[in-house]
Amino acid sequence: MTKARSLFAALSGKDGRVCAVGGLGTAGLDDTTETYDPVTNTWTQEPASASVRRYGHGAAQDATGRVFVVGGTTDGDAASVASRKRRLKWNRLMCAARAIDSTVSGSA
Numbered sequence: 001m002t003k004a005r006s007l008f009a010a011l012s013g014k015d016g017r018v019c020a021v022g023g024l025g026t027a028g029l030d031d032t033t034e035t036y037d038p039v040t041n042t043w044t045q046e047p048a049s050a051s052v053r054r055y056g057h058g059a060a061q062d063a064t065g066r067v068f069v070v071g072g073t074t075d076g077d078a079a080s081v082a083s084r085k086r087r088l089k090w091n092r093l094m095c096a097a098r099a100i101d102s103t104v105s106g107s108a
Helices: 096-106
Strands: 009-012 018-021 033-037 042-045 058-061 066-070 080-085 091-095
Touching: 009 058, 018 066
Parallel strands: none
Antiparallel strands: 009 018, 018 033, 033 042, 058 066, 066 080, 080 091
16 A cells, blocks of 8 residues: 555455555544555555445445445444445445434334
8 A cells, every 4th residue: 555554444346456445544433444465566546535434334335336434433423325326426325323313214
């Protein structure tokens, strides 16, 4: 990686590249994504995004290449869900706490 980080989420794509998302860096919460390419043995840092500024979260990729970052904390903000399509902009999808509240109150 181009910088030290811990408690980040990692996932691998169909093309063999590995993404490291968010986590805790030497300066605190990290809002970047880095992608490792095993063919070139290089890490590439992508633009920062508040949507991935968290630690202790998970990440997954669907069959279309869309990446989802779920859970974790920002030291006070409840877990939320963010997604992106390949190397495009991150989008905040919902606040997980609100989604859970909606499910509970909708099932009564």
